[in-house]
Amino acid sequence: MGFVEVKNIRVYAYHGCLPEETIIGSKYRVDVKVKADLKKSCISDDLNDTVDYVLLNSIVVSEMKKPSKLLETVASRIIKSIFKQCNLVSWAYISVAKINPPLGGDVEKVVVSLEKNRD
Numbered sequence: 001m002g003f004v005e006v007k008n009i010r011v012y013a014y015h016g017c018l019p020e021e022t023i024i025g026s027k028y029r030v031d032v033k034v035k036a037d038l039k040k041s042c043i044s045d046d047l048n049d050t051v052d053y054v055l056l057n058s059i060v061v062s063e064m065k066k067p068s069k070l071l072e073t074v075a076s077r078i079i080k081s082i083f084k085q086c087n088l089v090s091w092a093y094i095s096v097a098k099i100n101p102p103l104g105g106d107v108e109k110v111v112v113s114l115e116k117n118r119d
Helices: 019-024 039-044 053-064 071-085
Strands: 002-013 026-036 089-099 109-117
Touching: 002 053, 026 053, 026 071, 053 071, 071 089, 071 109
Parallel strands: none
Antiparallel strands: 002 026, 026 089, 089 109
């Protein structure tokens, strides 16, 4: 077993419960870590035998484009999509951070993290 990580995926998206958040948007940072059996790819040196990090990035960007009120919903969609598109993945961890959230104070970011095993 091994892990594939894609860290600090930066996107601009329109998530939030406040009406202005879905109009103005905000900067987000997403981190992905997945667990998979990488034994075959270590020997074959073939992209088809591993988890393609380009695909992981693409999944995140695609799911972040779909506005949601809650970061929990976005993170859950990302995990579901990873399991659907990456058969080798047995476990996934997703962290979605909203940079400079509108909290009325000096807050760098808020973060929601989810992890899930394949059913």
